[in-house]
Amino acid sequence: MSPVSPKSLSPADRAPIRVAMLGCGTVGSEVARLLTEQAGELAARAGAPVELVGIAVRRPDKHPELPAELLTDDAAALVARDDVDVVVELVGGIDPVRSWLLTALNAGKSVVTANKALLAEYSAELFEASDASGADLYFEAAVAGAIPLLRPLRESLAGDRITRVMGIVNGTTNYILSAMDATGAGYAETLDEASRLGYAEADPTADVDGYDAASKAAILASLAFHSRVTAKDVHREGIADVTASDLAAARTLGRTVKLLAICERVTADDGTESVSARVHPVMIPRSHQLAGVGGAFNAVYVEADAAGELMFYGQGAGGAPTASAVLGDLVAVARNQVLGGRGPRESAHAALPVRPMGQTPTRYHVSLDVADRAGVLAQVAQAFAAHGVSIAAVRQRDANDTASLVVVTHLAPDAALQSTVDEIAKLDVVHDVVSVMRVEGEDA
Amino acid sequence: MSPVSPKSLSPADRAPIRVAMLGCGTVGSEVARLLTEQAGELAARAGAPVELVGIAVRRPDKHPELPAELLTDDAAALVARDDVDVVVELVGGIDPVRSWLLTALNAGKSVVTANKALLAEYSAELFEASDASGADLYFEAAVAGAIPLLRPLRESLAGDRITRVMGIVNGTTNYILSAMDATGAGYAETLDEASRLGYAEADPTADVDGYDAASKAAILASLAFHSRVTAKDVHREGIADVTASDLAAARTLGRTVKLLAICERVTADDGTESVSARVHPVMIPRSHQLAGVGGAFNAVYVEADAAGELMFYGQGAGGAPTASAVLGDLVAVARNQVLGGRGPRESAHAALPVRPMGQTPTRYHVSLDVADRAGVLAQVAQAFAAHGVSIAAVRQRDANDTASLVVVTHLAPDAALQSTVDEIAKLDVVHDVVSVMRVEGEDA
Known part of the structure; x- marks a missing residue:
């Protein structure tokens, strides 16, 4: 008798894909919830059960809502466990996350992360580790939350030549500028109101000074132009200097002000190409589709030679929307493990230089x-x-x-x-x- | 000495992925052009050269612009050739295309197609053949042209629960309704003008009677709800009965009229779920984002439990935009062949029934x-x-x-x-x- 072919197994009978999650805040708790509630659906889509085997948090005693046996405060030990196939990272920041993810990738464990700051600075290093071991590295949730943007850039437009990516990628600044436009109030006053309503963090620096958007611009430019662009390469101006007068001036001209991330392929007169990546306030006509994007929504335009103009719109942040992107990546990783195959690797062959602002x-x-x-x-x-x-x-x-x-x-x-x-x-x-x-x- | 690992080969040195193209009209000629002009880029992205080895057209003598040695009028023989790895189908219609694609898939040759009519009726059969041989079946270009829509539905949202897909998926009818709205003219008169300007086909039936949109709705509903929905399951009304009075009535209410494809997950009082798929004219508020989509553009809303509301916008037809989608799929097929792995397979496990209109x-x-x-x-x-x-x-x-x-x-x-x-x-x-x-x- 021949053994049962693995292909004939039903998803529920296959060996589970075992997931370690690092961090369990707003996004992580949604990921944990969906992994449990949608277990059957996810198994059907992934081709095998997707099982949460450990969650590393700073203070396990602060998480009575999670099964105690899953919790640990030792992320490094969790990543190193033999019974972990995939690491989902939702902690954020560079250190110590960088070493955890390198350890995972070096050990052949695939990584799903929403960590824009880390990717904007160290994606080359992470991709090298992923490449060497054959582990996948997915990060759809790092840019524009729930909006499927990176997969279209990396895969759907893989046969096209992208010339420009431009969009609203930070919800906090978009909320503040929308409010200043609506009320005529100044920046400081509007930021205070946004903080009071929970639309801005206690320390809003990363958002209002454009660091968050610059990290996203670096990731978008790298993918769109098949080149290595880091956060340091991105020209960055925040919204702190935008005044009520700026918005009034814009209004007079039928325009409004948005903080945009703009990544362009620039061709010099001699035909040489370079990449420009920048984040700064911009006046755009009120008739422009980006002008109508209000509140905490994100929207990104992509222009490509053959495809022409494309636009992607949706929620750029928040627990459930970001969790949706994480789970999409997790299903992709699981499918690759079940069916064989690899996710997209770094594509930096074009190696275009970055043009100074x-x-x-x-x-x-x-x-x-x-x-x-x-x-x-x-x-x-x-x-x-x-x-x-x-x-x-x-x-x-x-x-x-x-x-x-x-x-x-x-x-x-x-x-x-x-x-x-x-x-x-x-x-x-x-x-x-x-x-x-x-x-x-x-x-x- | 150990042999050179295939991984260390540069893309240009690898065995090429050999492509047979069936049909060479507006889209095909753009695909042929891009395969030639972007050969180096495509090889870098696919991991191997992508080479056009044959083109089947009805009348080879009518294509002096193409290399004569690639041309044949015998599509079946081209598909059967041993030196073909992938078949790109741009002929359209059910027969004889169906048998060509089944032959290809049965022989383990991957298929990239833009054929919405075929997929809307026979995707189960095509997926079965693809599944049996392990060949890929990609069809991003079949719905909404250049807009990356199917890959996000199949992959990015694979971990989410989609509740609704609604959008403008036919450019001809959108052009006509936009023009009726702008001019106040009637349907027959506006259709004549659209034909004269080249926005409507000589025989506009497939567009104006909603057949084209219904095929796309069937494909979208199948992917969104992991169920088999065919064109016959889609309730279909075209725009021939939309009158100047309808548009005037809409205008009075701050609304306009669009032909929408609407795919919904409907939950009955007893909790049982079903799928509704329909195409018909709809009044929507002018403030709705779909109301602003003019001319030949397409735009599709997707609502999912975790992701919330997403919108995808871009060119729904035309040679270059559709070719962009075809090439994205072609790069995916080539990467799968180079790296191992499989594209997405049919996902019909939910098997929801279709709700009558x-x-x-x-x-x-x-x-x-x-x-x-x-x-x-x-x-x-x-x-x-x-x-x-x-x-x-x-x-x-x-x-x-x-x-x-x-x-x-x-x-x-x-x-x-x-x-x-x-x-x-x-x-x-x-x-x-x-x-x-x-x-x-x-x-x-």
Whole structure:
């Protein structure tokens, strides 16, 4: 008699895929819940039962809701256990998580992680370990929460040439800017309100200063352009300097302000390509689809040569949405273990260099209070021309002896635009630089 | 000396993945172009060169742009060739394509296809052949063109419970309805104009009667609910009966009309689940994101228990966009062949039954011209009540001796709503049924 072929086993009869989870906060508790409640469904989809065999938390006694026999405070020991096939990491931060995940990958244990900060800095190292042992490394939850974004970039668009990824990838800053737009209030006041309502962390630095978005931009740029881009390569400006005047100026022009992560393939005149990755506030037309993305939602545009323009929209954070992305990855890992096969590996063959921000082409909106007399426009226009910056639109409006002057430029190197603004600010005829902001999207 | 491990080979040195393409129209010529122009990139991403070894077309002499040595008019012979690893099918229709693809899959050759009609009817048969031989079956291009939608449904959301998929999946009908909305013109006139401009086929039946969208709905429902849903299971109404009055009525209510494919998980009072899949014109609020999707674009909403609401947007048709989806699948097939492993298989374990349209809960908008006298509203309201249909909103407006009466209902079984409308149409006090249409989305 021939032995039963493994293929003929039903999913429930197969050896389970054994999961160790590191961290059990908002996301982890949802992952644990879904692994239990959806056990039958997950087994059917993964091809084998997916079983939680251990959970490492800092204080096991603080988790009476979890089975005591699963809990440990020793993450390193849990990762090293022989009966662990997959490590799900939801702790966050670089150390000591980095060493835990390297240990897992080196031992051939696949990793599912939502750790954007770690990936944005050490993905090359993690991918090397994954490659050497054949273990999978999945991280859909690290960018844009529940939105399936990384798998489409890595797999669906694998045959296309992506030229641009641009989107709202941080819910806290989007909430604050939406609220400032709606109420006309200033930044500090709105941040306080957001903290009070739980939309901003007690220490909001990672969000409002753009660190979180910059990590995500690094991950997106790496995947989109098959190159290694780390968080340090990303030009980063947060929203702390966005004023009520900026939003008012935007409103006058039929625009609003969003904090965007922008990753572009830039082709120089000689045909050489580079990557630009940046995070900063941007004025976009109110008619732009990103303008309508409110509250804590995320939305990301992807442009590719053949596919054209694509948009992905959904919840960018939160326990259940992030858990959905983690479980999708977990099912993929389990399927690979049951059926054989590998998840996507690092794809950095293009190895494009990162373009410094100063050389990245951008467009500026500049709103000025100027003296209301002849020759002012000529002086301002001359400053732009002197830096080789071409003007796309000008709007002037007089009020008593001050006039307001709004200039929107064509594309120019960011450094040239910055120098122009610095020079204009020093002109005698310029009373006040009301607002300076980069613009994206068609003019209204 | 140990032999060189296959892993240490560079992609360019590996044995190529040999592709036979069936059909070479708008999409095929883009696929052929990209396979040539992006050969180096594709090899790097796939892990081996991807090489076009044959193209079957009806009339080889009509394709002077393609290398003559690749062309054949014998698709069956091409599929059977020993030097073919993957078959890309872009012919469309059921026969004889079905037998070609079964031959390929039975011989262990993976298939990438954009053939929605075939998949909507025979996917079970194709998956069985794929399963038996271990060949892959990919079909991202069959629904929503360039938009990565099927891979997220099959893989990213594999750990979640999808409750609803709803979207615009046919560009021709969306173009016509957008134009009717913008111009106020009637259906026949707008269709003529669309044909003249190339937005509608010479024979537009498959689009305007909803067959194309129904095939896509069957594919989406099967994947979303892990059940077998065929095109025959999909309730289908096209746009030929949508009138300028319907669009005018919608406009009065701050709504517009779209042809939507709607796939829902319906839970009965006793907890049993079923699947509803339908394609019909729908009134949606202008503030709804789908209302802003114009021209030939597609957009699909997905709702899942943990992920919440997701939206995918992009070009639903056209040579290059569809080719992008085909190439993504081709890279996936090639990677599986190089690294070992399998693409997703059929997932029909839930085996939910399909709910007949009559039992599917929907909401109706009914716009009537009625006699302007006392008691009319009571009679109309009584007709709804008699069928157990609860009214959500009523708007009445008088003009001379006729009044216009608009009723929007709460959810009720579609058959009950249909009977109510039939009965109302027969009332003496009802002069004309101006517009009857299902509604989705929040009330304006």
